[in-house]
Amino acid sequence: MKLERLISIIYKLLNNEVLSASMLAEEFQVSPRTIYRDIDVISAAGIPVISYQGNKGGYGIVDGYKMDRSLLGSYDVDYLITVLKSLSTVFEDERAQGTIERLQTIGEEHKHQNLSVDFESYRTEPEALRQLRSGITERKVVRFDYINAQNERTARDMEPLQLHYKYSNWYINGFCRKRQDYREFRLSRMLNLTLTQETFQPHDEMPKEDLTSDNVWRNKVSDVVIKVRKEALAEALDQFHQVDKQFQDDGSMMMRIPVYEPLKARWLWSILLSFSSGAEVVEPLALRVILKERLQNTIKLYEEV
Incomplete structure (x- = not known):
């Protein structure tokens, strides 16, 4: 796990004068190139890693930056432990558990946990x-x-x-x-x-970012405006919290939802239909037509009831 490896490298650099990339690569069973990238990430995080040249060269951390017990404060450690605990539960990862135990030796013990993270999902085995x-x-x-x-x-x-x-x-x-x-x-x-x-062996060419993808995405995004009645407010907020919202005098709420190609977005149709009579699509009109047809097809399944 990359996070575990980064944390372990930081502690090794704190507890040693100089460590070579080949030594770290051998210990973590990765390539020296991966270690170089890890060092770049650690440096980008603001940790002053310095490079030493020569036969006994490698990487170290500036002496004045080293702390007595830990580079990370107890606040940082507590949050790292919380995230790692959830990941180790999902993946049954013994190595992550080892990292948690090491972090717990330097973190302060709190009677009350103020953060909980759960990566498990009922949608995934x-x-x-x-x-x-x-x-x-x-x-x-x-x-x-x-x-x-x-x-x-x-x-x-x-x-x-x-x-x-x-x-x-x-x-x-x-x-x-x-x-x-x-x-x-x-x-x-x-x-x-x-x-x-x-x-398998990794392919030489990794996927390249499409520089025009953002523009293409933006050009196909349209606003879907829905009116949510009071009885469906909680459900709608659970689904569309980070959108423009405005309360109406009757207690209902108007939501403006940016959606990529809404007339093809089946996931959106399912959510809107799940609100039953609690929400109404105001625009676009074509989406209202689509939802009406789907409701009519559903009613046909139960005509004999």
Whole structure:
């Protein structure tokens, strides 16, 4: 885990005069190039790492910057412990647990915990997360069936590279052999996940950022305006908290939600329909038509009831 490695490197630099990149790479079972990137991250965080040249060269931290017990204050340590505890629970990571124990020796004990972080999700099987992480660390191909946004089911073989957590869901980035390109998959849509014994080597060319993607995204974003009645305020705020909101005299709320291609955003339709009569789309008109058709199709399923 990168966070664990960074913390460990910081403590090693604090407790040693000079450490070489090759020594650190061997200990953490990564390449010297990875250590160079780690040192850049540590330096960017404001820690004065200095480089020593020569046969006995390497990296160290400026003597005047070293503290008696820790570079991190108890406030920082407490928050690091909280985040690591949640991650170690999800992944059953013994190494992260070891880091937690080391951090606890320098952090102050508090009777009341003022922060709790939970990375677990009912949408994702914990075992799937562990298999994917094993695929990343051991460079093994994973195989699964995937349901895309168009509800199409396809079989995929992927070389997993990175797990990340966003919007209350886990996602995996990697090289999809079916598409012969890098893709992002949402774990909740993955079925029959298998960690194969086939290993892979990283591709020479990593995905490059599309410099025009931001402009393309902005050009296809439109505002969806909804009127939320009092009985649905809590549900709507849970879904759309960071949007423009304005209370009306009758206690309802107008919400203006920027959405990428709202007439194709099935995820948005599902949320709006889940409010039942508690929310009404004011604009765009075409979205009102779409929701009306979906409601009519749903009613047809229950005509005989």
